[in-house]
Amino acid sequence: MIYRILADAVVTLHFGFILFVVFGGLLAVRRRWILLLHLPAAIWGALIEFQGWLCPLTTLEWRLRQAGGEAAYGRGFIEHYLVPIVYPDRLTPELQAVLGAAVLLINGAVYGWLFRRRKRMDGDRGIG
Numbered sequence: 001m002i003y004r005i006l007a008d009a010v011v012t013l014h015f016g017f018i019l020f021v022v023f024g025g026l027l028a029v030r031r032r033w034i035l036l037l038h039l040p041a042a043i044w045g046a047l048i049e050f051q052g053w054l055c056p057l058t059t060l061e062w063r064l065r066q067a068g069g070e071a072a073y074g075r076g077f078i079e080h081y082l083v084p085i086v087y088p089d090r091l092t093p094e095l096q097a098v099l100g101a102a103v104l105l106i107n108g109a110v111y112g113w114l115f116r117r118r119k120r121m122d123g124d125r126g127i128g
Contacts, residue, residue, distance in 0.1 A: 003068025010061040015082050017057065021045030021103055025110035042107045049100030052093055 022045070024038035048055055088095070 001068070003064045004070065007061045007064035007068065007070075010057055010064060011082050011086060014055070014057040014061070014086050017041070018045070018086065022106055025107045025114070028110070028114060038107075042103055046100045046103045049096040049103065052096055058087075 020038065021041050024034065024041060027034045028038060047053065
């Protein structure tokens with residue numbers, strides 16, 4: 001039972017990490033220090049998709065499920081709602097490339113906007 005709970009926690013963490021990779025740049029609007037966490041996370045997320053690598057969180061979840069005697073996913077809330085988002089059925093190399101490009105495009109747009117905003121604010125203050 002404990003292994004299933006831990007595996008479910010890993011899936012939830014994984015989902016949160018994916019959300020942070022895709023949308024974490026928006027948090028930098030208010031908290032600039034988040035850039036230090038988000039940039040490496042976004043690069044990692046894009047690399048995972050472009051290279052077709054297996055995320056260590058996936059491996060950890062699988063090992064926890066195996067340790068708990070599970071061969072496949074159950075039908076609980078987490079498995080029903082979160083697992084299909086984290087592990088799409090039809091995940092192909094082409095779809096992974098699209099997902100990696102989406103991470104770069106979304107975050108490039110956010111960081112470009114932040115850079116222009118900061119530059120404009122510094123210009124208004126007579127800095128630079």
